[in-house]
Amino acid sequence: xxxxxxxxxxxxxxxxxxxxxxxxxxxxxxxxxxxxxxxxxxxxxxxxxxxxxxxxxxxxxxxxxxxxxxxxxxxxxxxxxxxxxxxxxxxxxxxxxxxxxxxxxxxxxxxxxxxxxxxxxxxxxxxxxxxxxxxxxxxxxxxxxxxxxxxxxxxxxxxxxxxxxxxxxxxxxxxxxxxxxxxxxxxxxxxxxxxxxxxxxxxxxxxxxxxxxxxxxxxxxxxxxxxxxxxxxxxxxxxxxxxxxxxxxxxxxxxxxxxxxxxxxxxxxxxxxxxxxxxxxxxxxxxxxxxxxxxxxxxxxxxxxxxxxxxxxxxxxxxxxxxxxxxxxxxxxxxxxxxxxxxxxxxxxxxxxxxxxxxxxxxxxxxxxxxxxxxxxxxxxxxxxxxxxxxxxxxxxxxxxxxxxxxxxxxxxxxxxxxxxxxxxxxxxxxxxxxxxxxxxxxxxxxxxxxxxxxxxxxxxxxxxxxxxxxxxxxxxxxxxxxxxxxxxxxxxxxxxxxxxxxxxxxxxxxxxxxxxxxxxxxxxxxxxxxxxxxxxxxxxxxxxxxxxxxxxxxxx
Numbered sequence: 001x002x003x004x005x006x007x008x009x010x011x012x013x014x015x016x017x018x019x020x021x022x023x024x025x026x027x028x029x030x031x032x033x034x035x036x037x038x039x040x041x042x043x044x045x046x047x048x049x050x051x052x053x054x055x056x057x058x059x060x061x062x063x064x065x066x067x068x069x070x071x072x073x074x075x076x077x078x079x080x081x082x083x084x085x086x087x088x089x090x091x092x093x094x095x096x097x098x099x100x101x102x103x104x105x106x107x108x109x110x111x112x113x114x115x116x117x118x119x120x121x122x123x124x125x126x127x128x129x130x131x132x133x134x135x136x137x138x139x140x141x142x143x144x145x146x147x148x149x150x151x152x153x154x155x156x157x158x159x160x161x162x163x164x165x166x167x168x169x170x171x172x173x174x175x176x177x178x179x180x181x182x183x184x185x186x187x188x189x190x191x192x193x194x195x196x197x198x199x200x201x202x203x204x205x206x207x208x209x210x211x212x213x214x215x216x217x218x219x220x221x222x223x224x225x226x227x228x229x230x231x232x233x234x235x236x237x238x239x240x241x242x243x244x245x246x247x248x249x250x251x252x253x254x255x256x257x258x259x260x261x262x263x264x265x266x267x268x269x270x271x272x273x274x275x276x277x278x279x280x281x282x283x284x285x286x287x288x289x290x291x292x293x294x295x296x297x298x299x300x301x302x303x304x305x306x307x308x309x310x311x312x313x314x315x316x317x318x319x320x321x322x323x324x325x326x327x328x329x330x331x332x333x334x335x336x337x338x339x340x341x342x343x344x345x346x347x348x349x350x351x352x353x354x355x356x357x358x359x360x361x362x363x364x365x366x367x368x369x370x371x372x373x374x375x376x377x378x379x380x381x382x383x384x385x386x387x388x389x390x391x392x393x394x395x396x397x398x399x400x401x402x403x404x405x406x407x408x409x410x411x412x413x414x415x416x417x418x419x420x421x422x423x424x425x426x427x428x429x430x431x432x433x434x435x436x437x438x439x440x441x442x443x444x445x446x447x448x449x450x451x452x453x454x455x456x457x458x459x460x461x462x463x464x465x466x467x468x469x470x471x472x473x474x475x476x477x478x479x480x481x482x483x484x485x486x487x488x489x490x491x492x493x494x495x496x497x498x499x500x501x502x503x504x505x506x507x508x509x510x511x512x513x514x515x516x517x518x519x520x521x522x523x524x525x526x527x528x529x530x531x532x533x534x535x536x537x538x539x540x541x542x543x544x545x546x547x548x549x550x551x552x553x554x555x556x557x
Contacts (some may be wrong), residue, residue, distance in 0.1 A: 193323065264278050387436070506531070
């Protein structure tokens with residue numbers, strides 16, 4: 001390696017000695033990496049890239065070859081100067097080459113063509129169009145807490161200080177008590193009905209009691225035929241003022257109050273909050289009042305048909321409470337400590353309830369009995385239980401959505417374990433989300449299953465094996481961040497139901513029991529999320545849908 005380097009240096013010295021002063025005056029060829037001169041766009045077709053590589057790799061070994069090399073370099077530099085884009089006679093001002101002139105002409109023609117077809121204008125309009133922002137009506141967003149500025153941490157080693165000696169706390173003795181469940185639960189007994197989105201000490205609006213006390217028994221509408229029903233559905237619209245944030249987190253349940261003069265809705269979220277929203281109301285935040293009677297998801301809620309001032313809400317924290325607007329309290333109805341899932345009214349006066357929990361048990365609760373315990377407890381499915389529904393006419397029958405079977409039980413024949421089922425609904429291959437009797441006659445049961453099917457069964461005669469009427473293919477896989485989709489009946493229409501959808505654009509769909517779609521509620525501006533929780537108004541043409549951000553969307557005429 002040393003001899004090669006010495007030979008190379010000797011050759012360079014010889015070349016420098018043979019250069020004449022005139023050669024030094026001529027422009028030196030510079031590397032394109034360090035020179036800012038314009039690139040040459042014309043390439044010589046006479047020599048191929050491989051030949052040029054060979055020429056650069058060959059090294060002259062004698063004087064004659066070195067002279068030929070210098071002559072070739074001079075000729076190339078003269079040609080570069082002649083063909084360069086710089087005018088050397090006019091003070092160095094740049095002139096455009098043939099290639100660049102042709103390129104600019106192509107750009108001008110392309111711009112003219114795009115302008116002629118209005119593509120540039122359409123592109124600007126698309127850039128201005130952004131995804132519609134969620135409705136800002138309802139609850140206001142909580143401002144982020146100001147972070148405390150702490151002094152900068154400094155290394156004790158760099159300060160040449162000794163490290164602090166930390167001692168471990170003594171090990172606890174005795175038995176550890178798991179207090180998380182107790183800490184997360186509300187205290188037993190009635191809770192005051194104080195809105196947490198209003199100033200402390202604020203009273204409930206006076207017209208709330210008047211609205212909840214409204215008698216709606218005379219407002220029941222007659223059932224329409226399918227053509228009239230579709231016309232009524234098409235007349236229902238949504239607008240910006242019909243969307244509001246009613247609770248802070250994901251909605252698990254929602255219900256309409258039966259009053260017809262105004263639309264009053266209730267909804268429960270993931271962390272035990274219950275919100276009331278009067279459409280167009282002037283109290284609270286755009287007609288929204290927020291309460292916190294529970295600490296875990298409010299899985300089921302319903303207004304009492306016999307006492308419209310009562311709203312019953314059930315939570316996973318093991319409590320079933322009744323919001324009494326007249327007394328302005330949340331009363332304790334039932335409390336087992338943990339794991340309540342669903343309930344329904346078992347009597348026409350709404351004094352008796354059937355309550356289901358996560359452990360496959362159903363409890364019969366009588367609200368007239370003092371205390372917050374059950375009358376009887378029955379184990380029906382050792383795995384799980386997700387929904388109960390009572391027959392609208394024959395109140396002794398209730399349906400239970402178990403793991404993969406829906407069973408119909410008679411409350412008069414229940415046992416503590418292994419209660420006999422009056423009838424069973426088979427055909428589900430995965431877990432069942434919900435099962436509901438039809439609202440008027442109870443001759444149908446509507447089930448929603450995770451096998452992407454919605455099924456309708458004929459329960460007009462309580463046989464041991466209930467026949468299947470129709471099965472509708474529907475995507476039910478919402479993932480872990482959305483509430484499960486459940487098909488629910490329209491209380492005004494015996495044979496039609498509504499369900500949310502995962503399809504795009506976002507929509508809410510209404511089907512007939514035969515599986516025929518009746519209408520899809522779609523709105524590009526005001527409906528851009530999945531409405532997992534849906535419910536129809538019992539007397540008016542109104543539909544609500546709740547999403548994962550705590551917002552309610554209302555379609556009404």
